[in-house]
Amino acid sequence: xxxxxxxxxxxxxxxxxxxxxxxxxxxxxxxxxxxxxxxxxxxxxxxxxxxxxxxxxxxxxxxxxxxxxxxxxxxxxxxxxxxxxxxxxxxxxxxxxxxxxxxxxxxxxxxxxxxxxxxxxxxxxxxxxxxxxxxxxxxxxxxxxxxxxxxxxxxxxxxxxxxxxxxxxxxxxxxxxxxxxxxxxxxxxxxxxxxxxxxxxxxxxxxxxxxxxxxxxxxxxxxxxxxxxxxxxxxxxxxxxxxxxxxxxxxxxxxxxxxxxxxxxxxxxxxxxxxxxxxxxxxxxxxxxxxxxxxxxxxxxxxxxxxxxxxxxxx
Amino acid sequence: xxxxxxxxxxxxxxxxxxxxxxxxxxxxxxxxxxxxxxxxxxxxxxxxxxxxxxxxxxxxxxxxxxxxxxxxxxxxxxxxxxxxxxxxxxxxxxxxxxxxxxxxxxxxxxxxxxxxxxxxxxxxxxxxxxxxxxxxxxxxxxxxxxxxxxxxxxxxxxxxxxxxxxxxxxxxxxxxxxxxxxxxxxxxxxxxxxxxxxxxxxxxxxxxxxxxxxxxxxxxxxxxxxxxxxxxxxxxxxxxxxxxxxxxxxxxxxxxxxxxxxxx
Numbered sequence: 001x002x003x004x005x006x007x008x009x010x011x012x013x014x015x016x017x018x019x020x021x022x023x024x025x026x027x028x029x030x031x032x033x034x035x036x037x038x039x040x041x042x043x044x045x046x047x048x049x050x051x052x053x054x055x056x057x058x059x060x061x062x063x064x065x066x067x068x069x070x071x072x073x074x075x076x077x078x079x080x081x082x083x084x085x086x087x088x089x090x091x092x093x094x095x096x097x098x099x100x101x102x103x104x105x106x107x108x109x110x111x112x113x114x115x116x117x118x119x120x121x122x123x124x125x126x127x128x129x130x131x132x133x134x135x136x137x138x139x140x141x142x143x144x145x146x147x148x149x150x151x152x153x154x155x156x157x158x159x160x161x162x163x164x165x166x167x168x169x170x171x172x173x174x175x176x177x178x179x180x181x182x183x184x185x186x187x188x189x190x191x192x193x194x195x196x197x198x199x200x201x202x203x204x205x206x207x208x209x210x211x212x213x214x215x216x217x218x219x220x221x222x223x224x225x226x227x228x229x230x231x232x233x234x235x236x237x238x239x240x241x242x243x244x245x246x247x248x249x250x251x252x253x254x255x256x257x258x259x260x261x262x263x264x265x266x267x268x269x270x271x272x273x274x275x276x277x278x279x280x281x282x283x284x285x286x287x288x289x290x291x292x293x294x295x296x297x298x299x300x301x302x303x304x305x306x307x308x309x310x311x312x313x314x315x
Numbered sequence: 316x317x318x319x320x321x322x323x324x325x326x327x328x329x330x331x332x333x334x335x336x337x338x339x340x341x342x343x344x345x346x347x348x349x350x351x352x353x354x355x356x357x358x359x360x361x362x363x364x365x366x367x368x369x370x371x372x373x374x375x376x377x378x379x380x381x382x383x384x385x386x387x388x389x390x391x392x393x394x395x396x397x398x399x400x401x402x403x404x405x406x407x408x409x410x411x412x413x414x415x416x417x418x419x420x421x422x423x424x425x426x427x428x429x430x431x432x433x434x435x436x437x438x439x440x441x442x443x444x445x446x447x448x449x450x451x452x453x454x455x456x457x458x459x460x461x462x463x464x465x466x467x468x469x470x471x472x473x474x475x476x477x478x479x480x481x482x483x484x485x486x487x488x489x490x491x492x493x494x495x496x497x498x499x500x501x502x503x504x505x506x507x508x509x510x511x512x513x514x515x516x517x518x519x520x521x522x523x524x525x526x527x528x529x530x531x532x533x534x535x536x537x538x539x540x541x542x543x544x545x546x547x548x549x550x551x552x553x554x555x556x557x558x559x560x561x562x563x564x565x566x567x568x569x570x571x572x573x574x575x576x577x578x579x
Contacts (some may be wrong), residue, residue, distance in 0.1 A: 183567055184567065192577060225567070234566065236569065
């Protein structure tokens with residue numbers, strides 16, 4: 001007797017987000033669980049962004065600074081370098097706005113963002129300094145300066161989503177909606193933002209992922225649950241997911257610990273990059289669409305994996 | 316929960332008059348209204364006053380009128396196979412046939428019809444002898460329908476078994492049997508057939524009808540009810556379903572869960 005292979009039949013799909021002035025990057029649109037090409041469409045490959053800071057990062061290990069040694073003080077040159085390294089997008093982090101650093105004004109940040117956007121031909125992700133009130137002020141100006149560039153800006157939280165959503169709507173950007181590892185809060189924030197009339201396909205969910213060894217499984221199961229909800233028709237969870245992998249992986253002691261501290265762990269450079277690669281590829285399996293990374297070698301290695309995963313396994 | 320709006324039925328006075336006068340307005344009104352109230356299907360029934368010979372034409376008119384007013388599929392409800400087929404012929408999208416019993420001569424008509432028109436079908440767990448008293452007799456009849464659907468290639472997700480709820484003021488002992496039947500239907504095949512019921516039946520000629528309907532719907536959902544033919548013009552019923560979807564882990568909780576249920 002012939003065996004009937006059971007295939008899941010989903011009724012809905014993830015929304016498709018388009019980024020960049022020339023709509024060069026598309027993410028989302030899946031109608032099946034990650035890479036199960038035999039159960040639906042996986043129309044867009046996950047995309048990789050490399051971070052640029054608008055000030056020289058203080059807590060990056062030397063091995064992470066090395067590939068950017070000559071450009072760390074120049075965000076425009078750094079952004080160009082990221083494109084050379086193969087990044088699909090540039091993720092500009094406006095850390096100088098942080099009160100603990102330079103406390104830069106929104107105008108200063110807007111000028112930097114504009115210069116970076118004009119210098120590269122890939123879409124831009126612009127991330128604030130993480131202080132919620134400051135980021136709200138920041139994006140009023142930054143959003144305006146980047147009008148028409150179709151960027152992804154954030155991160156919007158429960159506290160500052162109104163200002164950031166408004167700035168995105170007026171200037172044609174999409175928004176990253178952050179919620180602390182909580183699917184219910186993530187859904188609620190998406191509802192609140194769409195109630196302001198931001199189209200659902202202009203929201204990316206940031207579930208605040210953890211790195212390998214630091215709670216990766218919590219984020220994994222939340223992403224999995226959200227994706228199944230999306231495929232079963234929950235429109236308020238049917239957004240592409242953005243994973244800030246670099247910031248988490250490079251915080252891990254396995255990435256930071258130098259060669260001589262734990263010789264049995266192997267060479268730091270290889271180990272740290274591997275930490276970032278494994279964290280990213282794990283979240284790709286959970287349904288992540290946009291990965292914000294830090295090391296160029298990670299981009300290279302994750303790309304190889306993704307290319308392989310995108311080969312159709314339909315039958 | 317797949318809600319099937321019960322209102323376009325010639326048993327209701329306004330629809331009966333609409334059919335007599337060929338007035339599309341009441342049909343349009345209820346198509347739109349039930350669409351707004353979260354119905355996924357519109358049950359469409361000519362009612363008993365239309366002559367059998369006229370039923371196919373009336374069904375055709377009802378289906379067309381309803382589908383022009385609301386973007387929903389119909390649950391084509393008749394005891395007359397010609398009327399059902401007339402409705403299927405003009406229907407846009409995936410229809411539902413309401414219904415076959417477990418009598419072989421009826422299954423031989425309706426199940427091939429479901430296969431031919433790629434329609435879903437409701438199978439009543441009863442036969443010419445009537446509605447069985449016990450859950451096990453209901454299940455035996457449900458199994459007959461499962462087997463016949465399988466023979467004709469109608470997939471289990473297109474089969475909705477109705478365990479048949481009777482009014483609680485005259486057949487009170489049936490409630491627990493229906494709930495047990497719902498549980499067991501899910502064990503009949505893998506993937507399991509779906510389930511539905513005519514909810515308003517449970518409260519015929521009772522007082523506090525909305526409360527009885529709502530309570531029995533939620534109890535049934537906990538036992539595996541996937542769908543119901545119901546009075547969807549009932550805010551409290553919809554709120555209760557939204558809450559049950561959360562408690563049964565079918566929808567993901569958020570503070571606006573009542574609103575998100577409505578916006579689906």
